[in-house]
Structures are given as structure tokens and as C-alpha cells.
Amino acid sequence: MGSVVFKNVVKNFGALNVLRSLDLTVPDHKFLALLGPSGCGKTTALRILAGLDMPTAGKVFIGERDVTRLQPRDRDIAMVFQSYALYPQMTVADNIGYPLWIRGTSEAGRKAKIGEVAAILEIGHLLDRRPRQLSGGQRQRVALARAIVRDPAAFLMDEPLSNLDARLRLTMRGEIKRLCQRLSATTIYVTHDQVEALTMADLVAVMQGGELQQMAPPIEIYDRPANRFVATFVGNPPMNILPAALCEQGVTVATGIVPVDQTRLAACRLAEIVEIGLRPEDCSVAPPGEAGVLQGEIYVVEPMGNETLVNVRLEGGNVQVRAGRDFRGVVGESIGVAFDPANACFFNSGGLTAVHRVNNNGRVK
Amino acid sequence: MRTGTQARKYRLQGAGLDLALPYLMLAPGLTIVLGVLVYPLWDGLRASTRAYRYGSPVADVGLQNYLHLWSDAQFLNALWVTVKFVALSVSFEAVLGFALALFCLHEFRGIRLLRTVLIIPMVITPVVVAIVFRLIYASDAGMLTALSKATGGGEVQILGNPLNAFIGLVALDVWEWTPLMFLILLAGLQSLPHEPFEAARVDGAGAWRVFADLTFPMMRPVLAVAIVLRTIDAFGTFDQVFVLTRGGPGEATRLISIYGYDTAFKFQQTGYAAALFVTIGLVVLALAFSAIRLLRRVDAS
Ligand SMILES: Nc1ncnc2c1ncn2[C@@H]1O[C@H](COP(=O)(O)OP(=O)(O)OP(=O)(O)O)[C@@H](O)[C@H]1O
Ligand SMILES: [Mg+2]
Numbered sequence: 001m002g003s004v005v006f007k008n009v010v011k012n013f014g015a016l017n018v019l020r021s022l023d024l025t026v027p028d029h030k031f032l033a034l035l036g037p038s039g040c041g042k043t044t045a046l047r048i049l050a051g052l053d054m055p056t057a058g059k060v061f062i063g064e065r066d067v068t069r070l071q072p073r074d075r076d077i078a079m080v081f082q083s084y085a086l087y088p089q090m091t092v093a094d095n096i097g098y099p100l101w102i103r104g105t106s107e108a109g110r111k112a113k114i115g116e117v118a119a120i121l122e123i124g125h126l127l128d129r130r131p132r133q134l135s136g137g138q139r140q141r142v143a144l145a146r147a148i149v150r151d152p153a154a155f156l157m158d159e160p161l162s163n164l165d166a167r168l169r170l171t172m173r174g175e176i177k178r179l180c181q182r183l184s185a186t187t188i189y190v191t192h193d194q195v196e197a198l199t200m201a202d203l204v205a206v207m208q209g210g211e212l213q214q215m216a217p218p219i220e221i222y223d224r225p226a227n228r229f230v231a232t233f234v235g236n237p238p239m240n241i242l243p244a245a246l247c248e249q250g251v252t253v254a255t256g257i258v259p260v261d262q263t264r265l266a267a268c269r270l271a272e273i274v275e276i277g278l279r280p281e282d283c284s285v286a287p288p289g290e291a292g293v294l295q296g297e298i299y300v301v302e303p304m305g306n307e308t309l310v311n312v313r314l315e316g317g318n319v320q321v322r323a324g325r326d327f328r329g330v331v332g333e334s335i336g337v338a339f340d341p342a343n344a345c346f347f348n349s350g351g352l353t354a355v356h357r358v359n360n361n362g363r364v365k
Numbered sequence: 366m367r368t369g370t371q372a373r374k375y376r377l378q379g380a381g382l383d384l385a386l387p388y389l390m391l392a393p394g395l396t397i398v399l400g401v402l403v404y405p406l407w408d409g410l411r412a413s414t415r416a417y418r419y420g421s422p423v424a425d426v427g428l429q430n431y432l433h434l435w436s437d438a439q440f441l442n443a444l445w446v447t448v449k450f451v452a453l454s455v456s457f458e459a460v461l462g463f464a465l466a467l468f469c470l471h472e473f474r475g476i477r478l479l480r481t482v483l484i485i486p487m488v489i490t491p492v493v494v495a496i497v498f499r500l501i502y503a504s505d506a507g508m509l510t511a512l513s514k515a516t517g518g519g520e521v522q523i524l525g526n527p528l529n530a531f532i533g534l535v536a537l538d539v540w541e542w543t544p545l546m547f548l549i550l551l552a553g554l555q556s557l558p559h560e561p562f563e564a565a566r567v568d569g570a571g572a573w574r575v576f577a578d579l580t581f582p583m584m585r586p587v588l589a590v591a592i593v594l595r596t597i598d599a600f601g602t603f604d605q606v607f608v609l610t611r612g613g614p615g616e617a618t619r620l621i622s623i624y625g626y627d628t629a630f631k632f633q634q635t636g637y638a639a640a641l642f643v644t645i646g647l648v649v650l651a652l653a654f655s656a657i658r659l660l661r662r663v664d665a666s
Contacts, residue, residue: 085560
């Protein structure tokens, strides 16, 4: 078992700078979700950790051991590849059992282990097939099985659920989480699905353009995003961002003035904030014309079954609002958006969060 | 409805020109194949059932020529020499070619030049290769003799000694045709997906296990095709032997092709030679088919 540390890791592909000085520490036994948009360098970071690519500069440690120049097989890791990387000429059972076979596990021990993980991943009926006779989702589960069949120091998983259907993804999400907790191995789980990241991980690291934006527990990532990018990338629908200006009593947003208490206002002033961020669930629809309510008109209404998403057009841009399931509204109707400024956060001109929401637990609605 | 008088034209599939076009396009190729492949084959088959004297057929002997082959000690010896030659050369070429291909798979400085140089023997005319090897092997002024003399030895007998001449012939074939194996196998290796190899490295496999568990099984179909191709080709080896040894000394390097040539042109037994070549053709065909069958079975299991 071991912690995983990236120390100033830089990776260039020729002139292309993919990782700019990545610093990341995953404590022992923790489940880290590496979250970021496509092409931000997640797979690259994972491949460097696995030893398949050498970093241009910097060091990688697994459990105190400097593994930067070590062969992959001496790093004691198991990896799920984004492209599955199954062994084409072996059966599914042989694929899953290969890491054990290499380590000289007995035939009986191997069989038992293969059966066990195949049952977890619901692929027990496929053991005699070959990879090319499987669907994408089945291949992905075989790749996952091949990783979890072992008991390594660290699991590296590169979008292991990306190809599964919605139901299977939900079950597998739970199974992987349970399994990693049971094996208590350090896990790095790459995903661009923020729901997966928030639900599964102990820690979420958000990356963009080869740089780490923020690393924190899921709740903190959600409630106290370090910057505008994290704020809009995490959360579905994403956080609403509106231009904001400071005035005497508070902050001017769209056409309305939002009262903000004095200490926060002072902080806002000091940081010269330019934008306000509001989560959709912190907003509510209100009759237009009330005091402290932003004026707008309904742009789109999306009933979700358990709630209704209302997109309201305001002066400075559109805002998503989570309304009750019985919300009825007509496009073009004028409507108000209400919120408690204590739940809002403010960004400065550099895109950093200057003033966070007041309370990050008990949400005020 | 459209107002114009022009009726829309609907074209049918598989009618009109569509129907004739394939045959029209096939015709030239087919004519050539009939002329240079099918007719000679048929003519050869006919010749193999006749007895000849002074170059012209004198009698129909049925399958007599074919039966006679199996009691002809010279034929049996030639067959044995050929089988030995093919088996030895092709296995050396396969092993060497595979090793070279594996080596040339890595990218390093000068690799392109190396790959090009390795292919050169294959593109030299076989007769020229044989002449060069004769110069190397010659016992009086050959390169090997010169080398041996320089290091204090005596003359090196290659072409005069039955065993050495045979080994020399195999060496020539290996030199000339390893590049073909190398080329086919390199192309095969380069077309393998490389993620499985990365997965194996992470899973803990060392270089040898990666080769035995992944590279070799994945390359088996390509390897089989290359071996079948080379085997068929090696059975017909003629020009190098003709120039190098003419089958000698004695019958040490007399391959089936040389024996057939001698029967046809030295001894003028055209019918017998035809029967001989038809038999060899069938043997090679059977070999190729069984190799491909074997390959299919391995692939399906
Ligand atoms: N071998 C390579 N050579 C050159 N550029 C590469 C190579 N591998 C990756 N890149 C580039 O590095 C960047 C990051 O790639 P990476 O695969 O790490 O993205 P990712 O975050 O995993 O994206 P995704 O979510 O789409 O898988 C991309 O712009 C990609 O084009
Ligand atoms: Mg990726």
C-alpha cells in the first residue's frame, strides 16, 4: 500500500506542453478522482504514474519510493486502460487471470479469483469468449476485472465506466467504490463525469489545460470552488455566473441590487470582484416585482420528473433555476429569480474565487 | 407532379451496362491467364502422359510416368535433398527474420537506413547472387580461402565437398531470402495494437513473457503466411543452384528442379519431366492447403 505523489511533473510531447508542473499528493488508502475536460492531460498523468511514459521533468513517488525511472512491472500497480487494452488472442478468463498467472498463482487460486471478480462485474457468462466477441461495455468490464483481480499498492483507472449503459454505470459505480474500500488500496480514478467524481471519491482533483485547479473533498469542491473553472465544471446544471458590480448597500446583479452583509462586502471590495456565482438549487423562482428579486423572462422550461429546470433570461445573461416539479410557466412570461446572497460566491477579474459562500453545510434556501 | 414533359429516368440495378461491365473488364486479364497459365498447364498435363523421343511424342503411356517416379532412386534422392533444403533454409530464415524484425521495431537513430540495407539481398537478381557466392566459395581464389590463408590455414573446400556444398547452398538461400521474411514480419509487428503490450508491462510481464504470451501468439497468422509463401517458393529454387553447383558434387545439391531440368533438357525425357513437375506441384499445393487449414483451426479455437 502507499501514497502517490507527483512532484513538479512536466510532460512535453515535442513542442506540445501537456502537463505543466503537476503537484499532487494522494494519501494512502484514499480514492482520488481526477476530473477534467477532454484533452487536459489526465491520461498522460496516469501513464506517467504507471511508467508507460517518462516525465520530461519532475518525480513520481509511490509509497515513499521514487519510481520515476522504474519499469511498470516493478511499481506494483494495476491499471484499467481507457482503450481497454485486452489481450486479443486470450479468452476472457485468461485475460483476467493473466496478472495472477505472471505472479505464479496456482490454477485453483486463479480460477476462484477469476470467478469472484467476474461475478462482481456480471461477466461470469463471458469467460470463454474472446475480446473481439464482446461489446464495448463488456470489454470495459473485462479490463476492470483484470485490474481488480490483483491486490496492488495502487489502482489506476482511466474512465473505466465510460462505455456502460446508465443502469450498469450506476451499479458498477457502487461496486467499484465498495471494492476499493474493501481492498483499501490507493486509487486514482480518471473521469470527466463529475457525478462519478463526486459520488465515488474521497478527494477530487480538478484539472484543466495540464494544470491542477483544485484538490479537495467532493463537498468542498462543490461548495467552495477555487475558481471560476471549477465552479462551472462541477455541478449539473453548472453554477450560474453573472457580472456583478459593487454599490453602497451590496452588489448590483442584472437590474437588481442584492444586499450583502458588511464583512463580506468589505472583502468583495478589497478583492475587486467582477462576477457572482450561484448554484441553480440556491436560486428559486419568485413572482416578479418583489424587492431583492432579479427580473427576467422565462427562456426554457425543462421538467425533469422530480424537479423542473427553469432557464431565465436576465439582463446580464441566462440563469438556471431549480424549481419544484409542479412549476408551470410559459416561455416569454416575465418572472423573478430570488436567492440568498449568503449562498453566493464572488470571483475577481482573474477568475479566482475571492469570497466564498457563508456556510458550506446547512444550505439556506 | 412536375410540370415538365421530361419523365424521370429510373435506373435498375444489375441491368444494361451494369450487367456487361464486369465481363468486359475481366476479359483482357482472363485472356492472358488462359494463354499463359491454363494452356501451358493443360499442355503439361498432356505431356506427362506421353513418352518422347528426340523431342517429339511417340506414344501414350497413361500414368506410367507417374508410377515410374516412385521407383526412381535419383528422383527420391532429389526429393529428399529438396525437402532438407527447404526445411533448413525456411526455418533459418523464419527465426532470423523474426529476430531482425523484432530488433528493427524499436525506433532509434539510423533505423531507417538499417531497414533499407537489410532488404538489399532480396532485390538482387538471384543469378548474380549465385555468381557472387561462387566467387566467395571458390577453393582457389575465393574469399573464404583468402581469409583462411591470411590466418594461416589452407584452401577451403566448399563446392567440392558434398556436405559443405549443401550447407553453402542453404547459406546462400538464407542470405538472399531472410529479408523477405524480415519485411513481412516487420509489417506484421508494426500492425499489432500496442495497448495490450503496455497492459502486459503493467500486469508484470517481463520481455520474455511479453514475447511468449503476446507477440508470438498475435504474430502466428502472419508467421504462417510468410512460411507458406517461402516454402512454396523454396521448392522451386533453381537459378542459384544451377549457377552455384549444377546439383553437384555428385547429387549433394541436386534439387528436384535441377533433376527435372536435366531429365527434360539433358536426357530429353519430356514426358517424364512433366510428370515429375506435376507431382511436385501437387505436393506443394497439398502442403500449402494443409498449412492454411492448420492456421484456420488454430485461429478458430
Ligand atoms: N503520444 C502523444 N503525442 C503527442 N501528443 C499527445 C500524445 N498523447 C497525448 N497527447 C496530447 O496531450 C494532451 C492530453 O492528452 P490526454 O490523453 O492526457 O488527455 P485526457 O485528459 O486523457 O483526455 P480524454 O478525457 O479525452 O481522455 C492532448 O492534447 C493530446 O493531444
Ligand atoms: Mg484520457
